[in-house]
Amino acid sequence: MKSRYIAGISLAVMGAGFITTRWWLPDNAWTHLLESGFEAGLVGGIADWFAVTALFRHPMGIPIPHTSLLLKNRAKIVNSLISAMENELLNKESITRKLSGFQLFAGAASAATRLIGKRKFxxxxxxxxxxxxxxLPLERVSSVLHGFLADYVKKQDFTPIVRKLADRFVHERWDERALDYGLEHVGHWIRKRETEEMLGKLAFKKLEELKVGGFMGFALQAFVGFMNEEKLGGLIQNMLLSTMQELSHPGSPHRQKLLLEVRAQAEKLADNEELMLKLKQLIEQGVDSVETERFIHLRLEELRQLVLDKLEEQHRSGGRAIVQGYRFATDYLSGKQEMLANWEEGIRGYLVRLIENNHYRIGALVRDNLERMDDKALVSMLEEKVGNDLQWIRVNGAICGFVVGVILSFF
Known part of the structure; x- marks a missing residue:
């Protein structure tokens, strides 16, 4: 420490001056005057060195009574320090009073406005x-999401979900939409020339394969001889189209009967335990597959690239979205003063309760840290913090002793 060296130099100057004036300089009034000053300064410097040193350790290692005061009174000093912190410097009342007068959101908004106004920020x-x-480690994220999804599916009961979907299927008339959709697309298929030819070939082949005897067989053979594949295909095509047209009509009794059957089967789906078990197994197999994890990973990669593209746009525009988002938030919250006041009061109340419940931890933390320090470390810390100022006592003692010695020499 610089002050310690200065104090040592001041003591050395007084000692050298005393020796010089005592034995080397000629004997006259001026020499006696300086000798008295240096003598008194030497005594004062040594006395103050002893006093300052006695605070931290035994002077020259000699266990003189009433020295090394800090170590002998370590417990008292620690208790006094903790008491001062808890009851005077950091007492609960002062902290609570400070928090009560602190505008949390106003300060945060002011700081945020200054920061967001800077393009560099x-x-x-x-x-x-x-x-x-x-x-972002997307492989790890996708693996975690895949595992979470697999566990969720394994624990999930699909019966209520299927029952809810079936109820919605019926009440929102999805059955009619599904039937109309199917009839429309099947009708397009039936009207095709290729479909007519296929139906004719299949029907004609099956008629030839029939083995019917008696009058019925005679009538069937006559019908087959009269018909060919083209006529039979057109006949079946017209029959099917006519049937589908009738099923498409809202007032058709056959349509209503078909829809009633569809609804009845839909309502029974959730009660079919075997079907529910197979459905769950099918979903679990699909979720557990490597393709599902790869699908999740690819979607995350696409999402990351989308976010990076948006961030690159923001970099080129100087972070315009940050300003826009901040303005939107401030405009929205400006009309919510009562809500902000309630939030702020709640936060302050929480902080006050937190301080009241944990205030004792301040002293406990200080005590724990001090007790962890050995004597040498404690003395070094105190000397580092207050030793510089105490060393100036030695300098002042030597100078004041010199002045007092000079004055006393006149008497």
Whole structure:
């Protein structure tokens, strides 16, 4: 410490001056005057050195009574320090009073406005977001999501879901939409020339394969001889189209009967335990597959690239979205003063309760840290914090002793 060296130099100057004036300089009034000053300064410097040193350790290692005061009174000093912190410097009342007068949201809004107004800050925020998104371990994230999804599916009971879907299927008339959709697309298929030819060939072949005897067989053979594949296909095609047209009509009794059957079967789906078990097994197999994890990973990659593209746009525009988002938030919250006041009061109340419940931890933390320090470390810390000022006592003692000695020499 610089002050310690200065104090040592002051003591050395007094000692050298005393020796010089005592034995080397000629004997006259001026020499006696200086000798008295240096003598008194030497005594004062040595006395103050002893006093300052006695606070921290035994002077020259000699266990003189009433020295090394800090170590002998370590417990008292620690208790006094903790008491001062808890009851005077950091007491609960002062902290609570400070918090009560502190405008949390106003201070935060003021600081945020200053920061967001700086282009450099906005670009730094965008760069940080880009770096964070680029470093995301998507393989690990996709694996975690895949495992979470698999566990969720295994624990899920699909019976209520199927029952709810069946109820919605019936009440929102999805059955009619499904029937109309099917009739429309099947009708397009039936009207095709290829379909007519196929139906004719299949029907004609099956008629030839029939083995019917008696009058019925005679009538069937006559019918087959009269018909050919083209006529038979057209006949069946017209019959099917006519049937489908009738089923498409809302007032058709056959349509209503078909829909009633569809609804009845839909309502029974959830009660079919075997079907529910197979459905769950099928879903679990699909979720557990490697393709599902790869699908999740690919979607995450696409999402990351989309976010990076948006962030790059923001970098080129100087973080315009940050400003727009901040303005939107401030405009929205400006009309919610009562809500903000309630939030702020709630936060302050929480902080006050937190301080009241944990205030004792301040003293406990200080005590624990001090008790962890050995004597040498404690003395070094105190000397570092207050030793510099105490060393100036030695300098002042030597100088004051010199002045007092000179004055006393006149008497």
């Amino acid at each position: 906005r670009l730094a925020a965008v760069d940080f977001a880009q770096s964070a998104v680029e470093r």
